[in-house]
Amino acid sequence: MPAGLSVSPPRVAFVATKSGSKPSFRCTECGWTTIKWVGRCGECQTWGTVMEVGAPTASRTSAISPARPARPIAEVDAKAARARSTGVGEFDRVLGGGLVPGAVVLMAGEPGIGKSTLALDVAARAARAGHRVLYISGEESAAQVKLRAERIGAVADALYLASETDLGTVLGQIESSDPDLVIIDSVQTIASAEVEGSPGNVSQVREVAGALIQAAKSRNTAAILIGHVTKDGSIAGPRLLEHLVDVVVQFEGERHSRLRLVRAVKNRYGPTDEVGCFDLGDSGIIGLADPSGLFLTSRDRPVPGTCVTVTLEGRRPLVAELQALVSQTNGGSPRRTTSGLDSSRLAMVLAVLGQRASVQLGQHDCYAATVGGVRLSEPAADLALALALTSALGDLPLPMGTIAVGEVGLAGDLRAVTGLPRRLAEAARIGFKEAVVPVGSLTEGPPPPGMRVHEVATLLDAVALVVTAAQSSAAAPGDAPPAHFDLTSR
Secondary structure: OOOOOOOOOOOOOOOOOOOOOOOEEEEOOOOOEEOOOOOEOOOOOOEOOEEEEOOOOOOOOOOOOOOOOOOOHHHOOOHHHOOEOOOOHHHHHHHOOOEOOOOEEEEEOOOOOOHHHHHHHHHHHHHHOOOOEEEEEOOOOHHHHHHHHHHHOOOOOOEEEEEOOEHHHHHHHHHHHOOOEEEEEOHHHOEOOOOOOOOOOHHHHHHHHHHHHHHHHHHOOEEEEEEOEOOOOOEOOOOHHHHHOOEEEEEEOOOOOOEEEEEEEEEOOOOOOOEEEEEEEOOEEEEOOOOHHHHOOOOOOOOOOEEEEEEEEOOEEEEEEEEEEEEEOOOOOOOEEEEOEOHHHHHHHHHHHHHHOOOOOOOEEEEEEEOOOOOEOOHHHHHHHHHHHHHHHHOOOOOOOEEEOOEEOOOOEEEOOOOHHHHHHHHHHHOOOEEEEEOOHHHHOOOOOOOEEEEEOEHHHHHHHHHHHHHHHHOOOOOOOOOOOOOOOO
């Protein structure tokens, strides 16, 4: 070390902290903790759920004497929990028979999809059946609700309307009216003066939902809460809201289509695999007991690029038509466009067709769509999609009265699907005579009378079967079948 230089020891700064004085913050959704406030949870990525909490205490709740002691299960009367019909058959199907007294139903969906219309129709039918119904609207005035009720024919003497946005006033309306059914439209518009924040935020929705659920349970009153959804389609507000309610019903449908599907996402009193079909029009929303005809195109002769399949929406079989259009690509990458179908399933079916069935579509624009606005996400529609694409490529229509049901594997094999007897019975009821299904699909039961079933093992066999049948039916008497596909070299 050079002379004259000295090095002082490094300073170490000690910050005195008082034990237990440092604030902590916790996510109300997943429980993630942090030492400082952040707008977004670092664990579940939810916005606005990180709240400050105090130091943990070791308080213990003391036991108290119950007002109603526990009874043997054999002595409990279950008649009070029997479901009552709403008067809307399709809605009863989704709920599992109707509304249970004291049950809380959360009805969610996009704006304008028909939630308020269905709720008002249910309210009017319940009022006509002799029940007292309270309809509270936080988005419209009572006069506006009355105009909509007159338009859809939902006016009843026992239906009471109120326009409130304060939670205390809403609870007062329930207390004074003593209804058998209460409908809140919507839960995001109600706010409590005891909780900070604007209506619709996490704290307000939790407080409002909790108070309404407590009021419904204590009075044994059925309640329907209408909720909004976010941009990604999930229910707005905390996930705790879905856990608190008894039934969660989701509305599905396209804006340009009149068809509406109501699906039970959660149901403590019935199955969650039932779907209700409705037709939303100017005169209201009407249940469709037989919606299969909406998803088919009426024509006198077959058209290339179409194939019919049967999908299961819950326990209900629906006959739906798939349409495909194939055109030569004019430079650039080929286009892949879908409507009502999963784009990833289309890409997979195209790859299997080219690799396993020698139906090359790599240089073609492919468009696939469903009829009637129905969305097909079930793998059982893979075979019908593959045959529709094959028919569109060769400009050769498939024989009329034929359906195709099956899942396409990456190896080119066809896999059996569940519920095939119900699918075939629905297709036979409408008038279909031929069916192409995977090998081994008839183990659940024989086909319905008048239905001829062709079992095939691979996608190549299915393509060869329907193309040969299509060529034979399209050929004129005495002429050779048109050679649209060369299947002999495969």
